[in-house]
Amino acid sequence: MLFRLLTLCLLTSTAFAQTYTDYDIAFPNAAHHEAQVSVTMHALPPEVLELRMSRTSPGRYALHEFAKNVYAVKAVDGQGKDLEVTRPNPYQWNVAGHDGTVTVTYTLFANWGDGTYAQVDETHAHLNIPATFMFAPPLAQRPIRVTFHPRHDLNWKVATQLKPFNDTTYFAPNLDYFMDSPTEISDYDVREFTENGKTLRFVLHHNGTAAELDQYLTGVQKIVQQERAVFGELPDFDFGTYTFLACYLPNVDGDGMEHRNSTVLTDVEGLAEGGMEGNIGTVSHEFFHCWNVERIRPLSLQPFDYTEANMSGELWFAEGFTSYYTNLILCRAGLISPETYVKRLADGRGLNAVLTGVARDYFNPIEMSYQAPFVDAATAVDPNNRSNTFISYYTYGSVLGLALDLSLRERGNGLNLDDFMRLMWQRxxxxxxxxxxxxxxxxxxxYAGNEFSDRFFGQYVFESQLPPYEQLLAGVGVVLRPAAPDRADLGVRVREGTGVWVLDGNPEKGGPAYQAGLEKDDVMLTFDGKKLKKWLTWDDLLKKYRPGQTVSIQxxxxxxxxxxxxxxxxxPDYETVLFEQAGRPVTDALRQKRQAWLGAR
Structure with a gap:
C-alpha cells in the first residue's frame, strides 16, 4: 500500500497521458441513505471484466463484507449497449461481451458513519472508499479520477487527502492510495496551520461554534508539536498536506481511523457536550499513526489485501505503542495533568487488564495480535470465551510500551522510548x-544492547511474563497498589435485575464463581441464605462481606x-497514584526523572 513520494510525484506528472479509471458519485436520495455510483473503464482487454467490492478496509483487520449494501447494478459498453452482469460469488460482478469500455452503475446504501463504513444522509456524505466503490483488481495500478457531486442545496463541499483537479474532481495515483483516502462531504468548517514547514488542515463537521473549533484547534496543535518532538520531524505528506476529517454529530458512531495523509475522527459528542476533552485523545492516537503503522509499517500488512482478513503479529507495537503514547502526549501537551495521566495507567483498559488477565496463560502479545481479524469490529452470533482468552493488543502493547520506556530510563545514559521510536523512524x-x-x-x-533486548523480547514478547511494574513505576514516583483489598469479589460481572441478579459474562477462570460452577446467565435467587431484595444494589450487598468468607448461593x-x-x-484491581498522593516522600532527583518522562518536549 505504501509508496515513495518520488514515485507518487512521477505518477502525478504522467497520469494525464494514462488511461484512467473514472468514478462518479451523487446523492439525490440522501434522505434515504442512498448514493448513485458509476465507474468507467477504458482500453480493457477482451476477456471478462471482474469487479469487486472490498471485504476489508485499511486500518482494519477483520472482514466487513461491503458488497451487502450494493444493488441495482447495471453495465453498458462504450456505445451505451446493455451488458450482462453475472455474480460468481457474493463479492464480485462479472461483465462480458464489452467493446473495451465498460460503465457500471449501482446504488449504494450507506448509514453508518465511522472510520470503516459510509454514511449518506442530509447532514453529509461520509465516505470510506472501500465501503463505497467497486474496483477491478487487474486495473489496480491505473490512476484514478473521482468526481463527487456535493449537494449545493445543503452547502456541501469536499474534504479529502486526494489531490484535487478542480472543486469536485480528485486524483489518486493507484487503487491503494484511493482506498486509503476517506472523504467527508458536508457543510464543514476548516482551519489550517503550519508545523515543521508542513500544512495541516483540520476539517470539522459539527453543530458547534467557530470559537469552539478555534479552542479545540489549540489542543490539536499542541499534540502535533509534541508528537513531532518524539520523532524529530513530521513525515513528508503526499501532495504537501495532512487532513484531519472530524465529524462530531449525534448520527455517527465513535471511532478513529488512521490513513497515510489523513485521519477520520467521529463521535456523538459535540465540542460543547464533552467532546472538547473526550475526543482529543483520539486525535492524539490517530496522528501518532502517521509515523507508527502508516510509515513504520509491519511487513505482514504489505501489501494490504482487500479480499481477505489481514493478520499481523506486530499490532502490539503498531497499535499498542501508539496507545501508550496517546495519553502520554496529552500529558506532555498540558491537556491532562500528570495526576490524571498516572491515574489512567491502571484503568480497565490499562495495567489492570494485563496484571489481572488470565488470558496471558493462552497467548503472548504476538498471538494476541493474531486475534485482530476476530475482534476488530468483526461480527459473529455465537458466544465466545474472549474474557478469559484475550487481552486487546492495544492494551497489552500499551503497557509493554510503558514497561520498555521505564526500563530504558532505569538503565540511565539518557535511554528512553522516544529515542527508540525515532531510531525506528529513521531506519x-x-x-x-x-x-x-x-x-x-x-x-x-x-539501541540498548543485546542482553537487554533479548531479555525484554524473550520474557515479555515471545512469552507472557510480567515486567516488574511496581519497581519501574516507583522509579518515577508512582505507586502501584491494590485498589480495594478489603472489598469482596466473585470474579464475574453481575447485572442487577428486578429482585434477581444475573451473571453477566463468563466467570473469570480460577475465580470464585468459576470454581463454584457458576456460568453466564445464571440467575441468583439467594445469597448467603438471604433473598435478594429489589431495593438493594449488588455493590451494597458485597459491602457486607469480606474476602475469605464462604457463602451459599441458590x-x-x-x-x-x-x-x-x-x-x-x-x-484484584490495582490503582496508580503519584507518591505525593500516597504520602511518600519525593526527592528532587525523582521529580527530575518524572519530568523527563511526562514533561513537554
Missing part, C-alpha cells in the same frame, strides 16, 4: 522499509434451581 519509517518482530528486537539491541439455570457455595476473594 524503517522514513525510507519506508517494512519491519518484522525480529527487526524490532534487532533495533532495540542496537441460582436458576435453564429453569432448574441449583445450589453452590463459594469463597469470596479480594478485589
Amino acid at each position: 524503517y519509517g522514513k525510507p519506508e522499509l517494512p519491519y518484522t518482530v525480529r527487526d524490532l528486537q534487532a533495533t532495540l539491541a542496537d 441460582y436458576e439455570r435453564y429453569g432448574q434451581k441449583k445450589e453452590t457455595t463459594l469463597t469470596l476473594r479480594a478485589n
Whole structure:
C-alpha cells in the first residue's frame, strides 16, 4: 500500500497521458441513505471484466463484507449497449461481451458513519472508499479520477487527502492510495496551520461554534508539536498536506481511523457536550499513526489485501505503542495533568487488564495480535470465551510500551522510548522499509544492547511474563497498589435485575464463581441464605462481606434451581497514584526523572 513520494510525484506528472479509471458519485436520495455510483473503464482487454467490492478496509483487520449494501447494478459498453452482469460469488460482478469500455452503475446504501463504513444522509456524505466503490483488481495500478457531486442545496463541499483537479474532481495515483483516502462531504468548517514547514488542515463537521473549533484547534496543535518532538520531524505528506476529517454529530458512531495523509475522527459528542476533552485523545492516537503503522509499517500488512482478513503479529507495537503514547502526549501537551495521566495507567483498559488477565496463560502479545481479524469490529452470533482468552493488543502493547520506556530510563545514559521510536523512524519509517518482530528486537539491541533486548523480547514478547511494574513505576514516583483489598469479589460481572441478579459474562477462570460452577446467565435467587431484595444494589450487598468468607448461593439455570457455595476473594484491581498522593516522600532527583518522562518536549 505504501509508496515513495518520488514515485507518487512521477505518477502525478504522467497520469494525464494514462488511461484512467473514472468514478462518479451523487446523492439525490440522501434522505434515504442512498448514493448513485458509476465507474468507467477504458482500453480493457477482451476477456471478462471482474469487479469487486472490498471485504476489508485499511486500518482494519477483520472482514466487513461491503458488497451487502450494493444493488441495482447495471453495465453498458462504450456505445451505451446493455451488458450482462453475472455474480460468481457474493463479492464480485462479472461483465462480458464489452467493446473495451465498460460503465457500471449501482446504488449504494450507506448509514453508518465511522472510520470503516459510509454514511449518506442530509447532514453529509461520509465516505470510506472501500465501503463505497467497486474496483477491478487487474486495473489496480491505473490512476484514478473521482468526481463527487456535493449537494449545493445543503452547502456541501469536499474534504479529502486526494489531490484535487478542480472543486469536485480528485486524483489518486493507484487503487491503494484511493482506498486509503476517506472523504467527508458536508457543510464543514476548516482551519489550517503550519508545523515543521508542513500544512495541516483540520476539517470539522459539527453543530458547534467557530470559537469552539478555534479552542479545540489549540489542543490539536499542541499534540502535533509534541508528537513531532518524539520523532524529530513530521513525515513528508503526499501532495504537501495532512487532513484531519472530524465529524462530531449525534448520527455517527465513535471511532478513529488512521490513513497515510489523513485521519477520520467521529463521535456523538459535540465540542460543547464533552467532546472538547473526550475526543482529543483520539486525535492524539490517530496522528501518532502517521509515523507508527502508516510509515513504520509491519511487513505482514504489505501489501494490504482487500479480499481477505489481514493478520499481523506486530499490532502490539503498531497499535499498542501508539496507545501508550496517546495519553502520554496529552500529558506532555498540558491537556491532562500528570495526576490524571498516572491515574489512567491502571484503568480497565490499562495495567489492570494485563496484571489481572488470565488470558496471558493462552497467548503472548504476538498471538494476541493474531486475534485482530476476530475482534476488530468483526461480527459473529455465537458466544465466545474472549474474557478469559484475550487481552486487546492495544492494551497489552500499551503497557509493554510503558514497561520498555521505564526500563530504558532505569538503565540511565539518557535511554528512553522516544529515542527508540525515532531510531525506528529513521531506519524503517522514513525510507519506508517494512519491519518484522525480529527487526524490532534487532533495533532495540542496537539501541540498548543485546542482553537487554533479548531479555525484554524473550520474557515479555515471545512469552507472557510480567515486567516488574511496581519497581519501574516507583522509579518515577508512582505507586502501584491494590485498589480495594478489603472489598469482596466473585470474579464475574453481575447485572442487577428486578429482585434477581444475573451473571453477566463468563466467570473469570480460577475465580470464585468459576470454581463454584457458576456460568453466564445464571440467575441468583439467594445469597448467603438471604433473598435478594429489589431495593438493594449488588455493590451494597458485597459491602457486607469480606474476602475469605464462604457463602451459599441458590441460582436458576435453564429453569432448574441449583445450589453452590463459594469463597469470596479480594478485589484484584490495582490503582496508580503519584507518591505525593500516597504520602511518600519525593526527592528532587525523582521529580527530575518524572519530568523527563511526562514533561513537554
